[in-house]
Amino acid sequence: MKGKIAEVFDSVQGEGLYLGEKQIFVRFFGCNLSCRFCDTKLYSFSEYGPQELYERLKMYRKNYHSVCFTGGEPLVQKDFLKEISKLTHKDNLKNYLETNGTLPDALKDVIDYIDIVAMDFKFPSSTDLNSFWDAHRLFLEVASAKEVFIKAVICESTEEGDLIDALRLIREVAKNTILILQPDSGASSESLINKLDGFKDICRREKITTCVIPQVHKIMGLK
Ligand code: SF4
Known part of the structure; x- marks a missing residue:
């Protein structure tokens, strides 16, 4: 079995609740979506067997918080993800999965080996x-078996109705899940800031814990 991997590198996490943690990143090639704001257009990959990739990851070992499986969408290659995450899990490395949150059956297959799920909510008015x-x-529902938080990109076009739908879903499935509102890194207008402010008020009213966290790696010029 071979996995298509766009890149392997070490850096610090630039998004979400684990912002600033040192991680080893494994960027999977390919995605099942094509979001309007996508900033990870991938054009090439290398092929790795699971053991081969694991040996490469071991070369990085220096107080890393976790291995971040990102993409693209890692769950598009769920069989390979399962094999590599089994190996890192067995070696007591923490597995952190960044995912667009649209492939629940694939998640079921790998969830036993994942420690933290950073899932997206794709608001139709954003994507x-x-x-x-x-x-x-x-x-x-599947991710809630482990530690999970949700990120949603907020653009100029994002509609309040999508936020209301998201909050309802969180309340019905796992009401203590934290929602990160992530401003679209390609936009920084006053109207977007006002929109985020209004969205935060709605989240507070609906009693869902929410943070506004931009993509800090872009601000700092990190990978
Ligand atoms: S899910 Fe992520 S990688 Fe895939 S198209 Fe959307 S933003 Fe890009």
């Missing part, structure tokens, strides 16, 4: 795609 609420619901 310009159809909605994924049913998939997100099933995904969050």
Whole structure:
């Protein structure tokens, strides 16, 4: 079995609740979506067997918080993800999965080996795609067996109705899950800041814990 891997590197986490943690990043090639704001266009990959990739990861060992499986969408290659995460899990490395949250059946296959799930909610008014609420619901149900938080990119185009749908879903499935509102890194207008402010008020009213966290690695010029 071979996995298609776009890159392997070490850096610090630039998004979400684990912002600033040192991680080894494994960027999987390929994605099942095409979000309007996507900033990870991948054009090439190297092929690795699970053991081969594990040996490469071992070369980095220096007080890392975790191995971050990212993409693209890692769950598109769930069989390979399962094998590599089994190996790192067995070696007591923490496995951190960054995922678009749309492939619940694939998550079921790997969840035993994952420690932290950083899942997206894809708001249709942000992505310009159809909605994924049913998939997100099933995904969050599976992810809730482990530590999980949710990120949603907020753009100029994001509509309040999508936020309301997201908060309802969180309340019904796992009400203590933290929602990160992530401003679109390609936009920084006053109207977006006002929108985030208004969204934060709605989250407070609905009693869902929310943080506004931008993509800090971009601000700092890190990978
Ligand atoms: S899910 Fe992530 S990698 Fe895939 S298209 Fe959307 S932003 Fe890009």
